[in-house]
Amino acid sequence: MLNADKLGLISFIDGHASWFEKIADQIWEYAELSLKEHASAALYCEKLRELGFTVTEKLGGIDTAFCGSYGSGKPVIGILGEYDALSGLSQKAGVCTHDPLVPGGSGQGCGHNLLGAGSLAAAAAVKAYLEKSGKPGTVIFFGCPGEEGGAGKAFLAREGLWKKLDAAISWHPGDANQVTTGSNTSSIQVLYKFSGVPAHAAGDPFNGRSALDAVELMNVGVQFLREHMTPDCRIHYAITDAGGVSPNVVQAKAAVLYMVRANKVAEAVKLLARVDDIAKGASLMTGTSYERVFIDGTAELVPNYTIEKALYANMRAIELPVYTQEDLALAEALKATYQSSGVDAIKGAREDAAIRKRCMELTDGGNKPINDFLAPMYSSETSSPGSTDVGDVSWVTPTVTANLACFSYGAGAHSWQWVAQGQSDVAMKGMLQAGRILARTAEKLLLDPGLLAQARAELDRRLDGGFYTCLIPAEVKPHFYD
Numbered sequence: 001m002l003n004a005d006k007l008g009l010i011s012f013i014d015g016h017a018s019w020f021e022k023i024a025d026q027i028w029e030y031a032e033l034s035l036k037e038h039a040s041a042a043l044y045c046e047k048l049r050e051l052g053f054t055v056t057e058k059l060g061g062i063d064t065a066f067c068g069s070y071g072s073g074k075p076v077i078g079i080l081g082e083y084d085a086l087s088g089l090s091q092k093a094g095v096c097t098h099d100p101l102v103p104g105g106s107g108q109g110c111g112h113n114l115l116g117a118g119s120l121a122a123a124a125a126v127k128a129y130l131e132k133s134g135k136p137g138t139v140i141f142f143g144c145p146g147e148e149g150g151a152g153k154a155f156l157a158r159e160g161l162w163k164k165l166d167a168a169i170s171w172h173p174g175d176a177n178q179v180t181t182g183s184n185t186s187s188i189q190v191l192y193k194f195s196g197v198p199a200h201a202a203g204d205p206f207n208g209r210s211a212l213d214a215v216e217l218m219n220v221g222v223q224f225l226r227e228h229m230t231p232d233c234r235i236h237y238a239i240t241d242a243g244g245v246s247p248n249v250v251q252a253k254a255a256v257l258y259m260v261r262a263n264k265v266a267e268a269v270k271l272l273a274r275v276d277d278i279a280k281g282a283s284l285m286t287g288t289s290y291e292r293v294f295i296d297g298t299a300e301l302v303p304n305y306t307i308e309k310a311l312y313a314n315m316r317a318i319e320l321p322v323y324t325q326e327d328l329a330l331a332e333a334l335k336a337t338y339q340s341s342g343v344d345a346i347k348g349a350r351e352d353a354a355i356r357k358r359c360m361e362l363t364d365g366g367n368k369p370i371n372d373f374l375a376p377m378y379s380s381e382t383s384s385p386g387s388t389d390v391g392d393v394s395w396v397t398p399t400v401t402a403n404l405a406c407f408s409y410g411a412g413a414h415s416w417q418w419v420a421q422g423q424s425d426v427a428m429k430g431m432l433q434a435g436r437i438l439a440r441t442a443e444k445l446l447l448d449p450g451l452l453a454q455a456r457a458e459l460d461r462r463l464d465g466g467f468y469t470c471l472i473p474a475e476v477k478p479h480f481y482d
């Protein structure tokens with residue numbers, strides 16, 4: 001049963017392994033921030049053309065969004081790739097101490113260099129299969145920019161891009177081999193820009209109107225709101241403009257960026273309306289005016305057990321990577337630099353005692369340097385904190401995400417340790433494994449219309465007569481607030 005590769009998908013990926021590894025390496029080097037991934041997008045477009053895909057650039061009007069499609073007719077399977085990096089996470093590769101490559105520079109702290117390359121490997125293998133077999137069906141690799149900031153996939157959803165898909169599959173690098181399940185939070189970002197009247201703070205404060213006061217009062221108002229919102233809600237803020245550094249000036253300009261979250265998108269919208277009222281109140285109290293700038297918004301994930309099961313079946317059918325002494329030694333050395341989150345990070349370990357027990361055994365009590373096993377199957381509707389723009393895709397078409405071990409066990413995402421391992425052999429093994437699993441899952445979906453229909457029926461049932469409405473107003477352009 002293992003690696004039954006009748007259609008040649010796995011042998012295609014294995015035969016081109018170093019080709020995909022080079023792409024992952026190069027994107028790690030570029031480490032471009034959200035919506036500024038110009039070199040990364042150009043590289044992917046070039047590689048897609050080389051592979052024989054039909055490439056569309058500047059998808060949905062976003063400079064660094066693109067897609068490569070191959071085949072014709074139904075079903076249409078989308079494979080999602082990301083490539084953006086994180087600010088301030090520059091780090092040398094392959095070392096076990098925090099040592100920035102470029103001080104203050106950016107780094108691939110979420111493993112998106114692997115995410116894009118692994119998804120491309122899957123799409124390329126499926127294309128090779130469609131070509132060889134002459135079977136109907138279309139595979140589309142989507143280059144999705146601005147996941148860390150910018151909500152790229154939500155903007156693409158606003159343009160109706162996911163509607164043509166029968167299913168979307170993706171993966172994320174991590175420290176365990178498992179199916180991503182459950183929901184998360186809907187999230188909306190709005191910038192409030194207050195304007196007042198400048199004045200000498202000692203000589204003429206009576207005629208001044210402080211925008212900074214408005215920001216402070218708005219923040220106080222929101223602090224008092226927190227007691228009166230449901231426990232799933234979160235409100236975060238950052239003062240992006242305090243008006244200046246001179247205390248002897250009444251600040252005429254100040255701005256605060258808010259992020260409002262709730263488990264359900266409708267609740268996030270209602271909570272945001274209350275935050276809007278507080279902004280209005282702060283402006284009334286201070287005699288200032290304000291501009292409300294919508295930045296972006298994402299919907300919560302809609303899980304789909306039907307394709308989760310199909311994905312897991314493929315994860316089980318493909319042999320896991322084998323790690324060398326060097327792989328284990330690097331992971332072991334890195335493990336000494338952080339506090340591991342233990343088995344809690346494995347899906348179901350918190351909620352299900354039997355899964356927790358099994359994970360404790362599989363991880364040697366949480367002591368393994370690399371998780372070299374497939375976690376037990378677990379599907380759930382539970383919402384976890386955090387947001388992703390994959391949520392917007394999952395409202396429109398049945399969507400699933402795999403999680404593959406690419407990093408030492410227990411190192412959290414967005415850490416220098418993930419950047420340090422982004423070009424490692426372990427990371428590349430995880431990336432190629434993701435390619436194999438996604439390719440086989442796409443194959444299953446292409447060849448089994450019944451499964452696709454079942455997945456669609458599940459999505460319809462979960463939406464319960466509701467339908468996707470993009471949170472982002474038509475006039476808002478993609479924007480990463482940095």
Ligand SMILES: [Zn+2]
Nearest residue numbers: 110148413414
């Ligand atoms: Zn991330």
Ligand SMILES: [Zn+2]
Nearest residue numbers: 110112147172
């Ligand atoms: Zn990520």
